[in-house]
Amino acid sequence: MSVTAAPGFVAAGVAAGIKASGNPDLSLVATADGKPVAAAGVFTRNKMTAAPVITTRAHLEATAGHAVAVVLNSGNANAATGQQGIDDAEAMCAAVATELGVDASQVLVCSTGLIGIPMPIDVIKAGIPSVVAARSADGGQAAATAIMTTDTVAKQVVIDGGGFVVGGMAKGAAMLSPNMATMLAVLTTDAAATPEQLKAALVYGVADSFNALDVDGCTSTNDTVLLLASGLAGSVDEAALNDAVARACASLAAQMCADAEGATKVVRMTVTGAASDEEALLGARYVSRSNLVKCSWYGCDPYWGRIASDLGSCGIDFDPSKFSVSYGGITVCRGAIDADHDAAAVASHMAGRNLEIVADLGLGTGTATILTNDLSHAYIDENMGTS
Structure with missing residues (x-):
C-alpha cells in the first residue's frame, strides 16, 4: 500500500496523456476524508527553482503547514517555464x-x-477528474507508478513505528545529488504531529538518506520531499517519529540508487579518520563524483590510486603516510602504498552488485558515507539527448 499504508490517506495514478508512450503520468495522494492535515516539505537548493516548488512552498506558507492533497505529474518538469x-x-x-x-x-x-x-496544461486539467475519482486506500501502487520517468521500478516503503506507520513513494533515477535525488518523495503517517514537528522529522530524515545520495553530481530543479500526518494514531514520541521517517527516507534513497540510470554497481563510499565529519563528507562526495573512479568501479577495478588522488586534491586535510583504502573490508593500500592482500577476494567483491569502499585518512574521528554508483555506457546512452 506504500503511501496509503498510514490510515487516513488515499491515492491514485492514471494515464492523462502527458507522456507520448501512454504510460501513467498523473498521480494523487489525498486525505481520505478531504480535510486538511499537518504537512511539511523540504526542497531543492537549486536556484533554478521549478514552478511546482515555488507553488508548494507558497501554499504551505499560506496554510501554516496544512494540506488536503498532493497532485504530481511525470513527463514534464514545469521548470524554466x-x-x-x-x-x-x-x-x-x-x-x-x-x-x-x-x-x-x-x-x-x-x-x-x-x-x-x-506544460500541456489542458491535457493535465482534463485528466484531473479521473485521478481524483480513482483515489482509494489501495491506490498506492498506481500513484507510485505514475510518477516514474526513467525509473524502471516504482519506489515504495512502509515503516512500522510501533503504534504508528510511515508510508511513502518516490521517484528518481538520475539528476540525483539532492542537497536539501530529478527526485520526488511523498511520505504519510498516521502519527499526530504539528507542521513544525513534521519539518524537523524531515530535516532529520533526509540528512543521511537523500542528502547522502549522489548518483551523478547533478541537483534537480524540482527536488521535493513532502510529509503529511493524518493524526489518527494519536501523539507519538518525537524521537520515534524522526527515526521512522529517517528509515523510510533511507529505504527510498537506497531504491533510487539501485535503479539509477545505467548503474551496474551500488556503492557505499565511506571516508573515515578525517579531521571532521564535514571534511569526511566533502571527501566522500568528491570521490563519488569522480568520473575516473566511477569508471574503475564499472570495470570492477580496485584502482585505489584514483581515490587517493581525489582525496589529496579536494581541499581537506590529508597525509599520505596515514592513508589506507579497503574494498569489502580488505585493505589494499596502507600509507599510500600498495598493501599485500587477497587479490581473489577483492576481485570477487568488485564483481558483485554492491561495493563497500572505505578510505581511512588516519587523522581524526570524522566520518561520512555517500551512496553512489558506477558510470556505464548505458548512462551516457540515456543522457546524450534530451531526457
Whole structure:
C-alpha cells in the first residue's frame, strides 16, 4: 500500500496523456476524508527553482503547514517555464481543489520530467477528474507508478513505528545529488504531529538518506520531499517519529540508487579518520563524483590510486603516510602504498552488485558515507539527448 499504508490517506495514478508512450503520468495522494492535515516539505537548493516548488512552498506558507492533497505529474518538469509555469502549477492545484471541494492553497503540486518545455496544461486539467475519482486506500501502487520517468521500478516503503506507520513513494533515477535525488518523495503517517514537528522529522530524515545520495553530481530543479500526518494514531514520541521517517527516507534513497540510470554497481563510499565529519563528507562526495573512479568501479577495478588522488586534491586535510583504502573490508593500500592482500577476494567483491569502499585518512574521528554508483555506457546512452 506504500503511501496509503498510514490510515487516513488515499491515492491514485492514471494515464492523462502527458507522456507520448501512454504510460501513467498523473498521480494523487489525498486525505481520505478531504480535510486538511499537518504537512511539511523540504526542497531543492537549486536556484533554478521549478514552478511546482515555488507553488508548494507558497501554499504551505499560506496554510501554516496544512494540506488536503498532493497532485504530481511525470513527463514534464514545469521548470524554466517562467510565469506561465507558475500559472500552470496553480491551475493544477485549482483543478484538484475544485474536484475535492477545498481551497486551492490546500493542494500541493510536484512535477518531474523534461526541463524548459511548456506544460500541456489542458491535457493535465482534463485528466484531473479521473485521478481524483480513482483515489482509494489501495491506490498506492498506481500513484507510485505514475510518477516514474526513467525509473524502471516504482519506489515504495512502509515503516512500522510501533503504534504508528510511515508510508511513502518516490521517484528518481538520475539528476540525483539532492542537497536539501530529478527526485520526488511523498511520505504519510498516521502519527499526530504539528507542521513544525513534521519539518524537523524531515530535516532529520533526509540528512543521511537523500542528502547522502549522489548518483551523478547533478541537483534537480524540482527536488521535493513532502510529509503529511493524518493524526489518527494519536501523539507519538518525537524521537520515534524522526527515526521512522529517517528509515523510510533511507529505504527510498537506497531504491533510487539501485535503479539509477545505467548503474551496474551500488556503492557505499565511506571516508573515515578525517579531521571532521564535514571534511569526511566533502571527501566522500568528491570521490563519488569522480568520473575516473566511477569508471574503475564499472570495470570492477580496485584502482585505489584514483581515490587517493581525489582525496589529496579536494581541499581537506590529508597525509599520505596515514592513508589506507579497503574494498569489502580488505585493505589494499596502507600509507599510500600498495598493501599485500587477497587479490581473489577483492576481485570477487568488485564483481558483485554492491561495493563497500572505505578510505581511512588516519587523522581524526570524522566520518561520512555517500551512496553512489558506477558510470556505464548505458548512462551516457540515456543522457546524450534530451531526457
